[in-house]
Amino acid sequence: MGRRKIEMKMVRDNNLRQVTFSKRRNGLFKKANELATLCAAQVAIVVFSPGGKPFSFGHPSVDVVSQRFMNQDYSRTKPPHVVDDDPKEAEGGVQDLNQQLTHLLKQLQMEKQRGEELNKALKANRATCKYKKPINQLNLDELLDMKTSLEKLRENLQGRVSEIEASSSLLLLNKANNESEN
Structure with a gap:
């Protein structure tokens, strides 16, 4: 329409x-x-x-x-964020903030794209999942294989959580620095 x-x-x-x-x-x-x-x-x-x-x-x-x-x-x-009477300095501060905003918007767009790619990969993975039977119907070899896969998944998740915590800490430090400058 x-x-x-x-x-x-x-x-x-x-x-x-x-x-x-x-x-x-x-x-x-x-x-x-x-x-x-x-x-x-x-x-x-x-x-x-x-x-x-x-x-x-x-x-x-x-x-x-x-x-x-x-x-x-x-x-x-x-403006309240301008310390000196020089308008060019005020523009410089605004331009810095605009550059930060642009950078953050680009990061956000990249993360959205990454999320879409992960969703596609997840859907593809579900289609090829080898554990289609209920867990109580798996034999010993399949259960051991599943255990190994889950342990690998756990390691990957712990690594990803560490990355996210590090990123979060950096964002909090950056925010604290920006607030202390103002």
Whole structure:
């Protein structure tokens, strides 16, 4: 079926209007975040739901951007993470954060692909599994073979758990370092 062109007019049904608002709001905030990330722009958006509830997005924050807008002077209202009055240093900090974000997003994409590959391998392995009989119907040789396979699996899992714990520790240290710098 694909995507359809939606006529731009007021949604009459209240429930459908709320759902549309939520989806469009998330898309709007995502695009604003992309704009801030790609262009090192300062962005602020404030929207009110059909029920009157306020929602906001700001980069670096709504307060900083609104103050800058009201004062029309960057030197009077600098973002909270900027220590010096030099705007180029502020851009450098934002660019570093953007690079970190890009790197993490690439890692996430690689892990998703790896997960898909593991799922495919698991499905293929299930199709060729040699232990199709219930365990109480296996003979002694099959049971010994299964025991050896399970011990190998246990070793592999312990190695993988160690890798994950090491990665987790590095992420926690990196997060602690980032928080202490701020």
